[in-house]
Amino acid sequence: MDDKIAQFSSVTGASTKEARRYLTKYKRLDQALDAYYNDPSVARNTASTSKLNALFDKYKDPDSDDITVNGTIQLCEDLGVDPEDVVLLAVAYELKSPAMGQWTRKGWTEGWKALG
Numbered sequence: 001m002d003d004k005i006a007q008f009s010s011v012t013g014a015s016t017k018e019a020r021r022y023l024t025k026y027k028r029l030d031q032a033l034d035a036y037y038n039d040p041s042v043a044r045n046t047a048s049t050s051k052l053n054a055l056f057d058k059y060k061d062p063d064s065d066d067i068t069v070n071g072t073i074q075l076c077e078d079l080g081v082d083p084e085d086v087v088l089l090a091v092a093y094e095l096k097s098p099a100m101g102q103w104t105r106k107g108w109t110e111g112w113k114a115l116g
Helices: 002-012 016-026 029-037 049-059 069-079 087-094 105-115
Strands: none
Touching: 002 016, 002 029, 002 049, 016 029, 029 069, 049 069, 049 105, 087 105
């Protein structure tokens, strides 16, 4: 649970208390994140570039400047999302993915900031 709380907080910038509340209610990380971002009562700050970069670095291929297929699969596993889920096509579009399962740092940070 602590790992999921840390992931939730790193993605959202939410406090550990708030992360625990959402994860206790929704059980799965992907569902908790979805609920958080769809909750109109949550006052959000703009996306943090340093947090987005830290998250990018977590999944980045050590031999490349991008997140590649292996990092994308790990991201999907961490979020509890099937890598073949069609929703990833929408995410790929918004983050300006140059190829399936590949993400550039610029597309990643600018895309997530644009999505809020």
